[in-house]
Amino acid sequence: MGSGAGMDFDTAVKLNIYDTLARTARAPATHDVAAALRAPLADVEAAFRRLHEKRLLVPEPGDPSRIRMAPPFSGVETPFRVRIEDRVYYGNCAWDALGIPAALHRDAVVEATDGHTGEPIVLAVRDGRPVPEPCVTHFAVPAARWWEDILHT
C-alpha cells in the first residue's frame, strides 16, 4: 500500500468497524473487515495497529485480530448494557454507555449497576438528553493516566 493511500485506507477501516458495530452491535475482526473491503488481511492488520495508536480502538489482549474497544463501543459484554430499538450494545464505562446513544443519535436505555452495591441503575436517553436520575460517576484515574491501562480506566 502506498503511503499516499494510507490515511484513506485507515478511514475506510475505521468506518467499516463503526458501521458494523452500529448495525450489528458486534465488533468485526480483521478478517471480517478485510472481506468487507476486499483488502489484504495484512493491510487491515496494519490499519488496526495504526487506529490503536490513534486511540480509536483497543485490540483484544493476546489477539490483535479482535477488538476489545472501539470507543464508545465494547467488543465484549460489560456491566453497561445499552438498549437501542431491538439491539443491545455494550459500553466500556459509564461515559461510553452514554456515548453510544450520542454516537448513534438515538434514544436509549442504559442498564447499569451501582459500582459498590450492585443495585441496578437504569438511565434513559430520551429526545436527545438523559432523563434525570439520582447517580454520580466516579473518575478513579486522572486524565493523564487513562491510556496507561485503558481496560481498567
Next chain:
Amino acid sequence: MLLFRSEENVAAWCGARGNPVRPLIRLDQLWHLAVTWYANRLTVDSRRPGPDEMVAIFAEVGLEGPFWDPKADRWGSAAEP
C-alpha cells in the same frame, strides 16, 4: 469510571479499597462529555480530541485542574501513589 447511586456509595467503595475519592461527575456533565466526544464518531473525519481540546472540553462543564489535564504529571493529591 463507575456509576454509583450516591456519593455515600462512592465513599464506601473507595474506603473498602483504600482508594482516594476522586472527582464525581453529575449526569448532565457526563452527557455533555459523551456528546462532545462521540457525536461524530461514525463520520469520516472523526478522531479522538487532542490534549488541549480535552482540557477545553472538560472546562466547559466545570472540570478544571491537573486531574483533568492529560499532560499533567501531578494532580495535587497527597494520596496519589
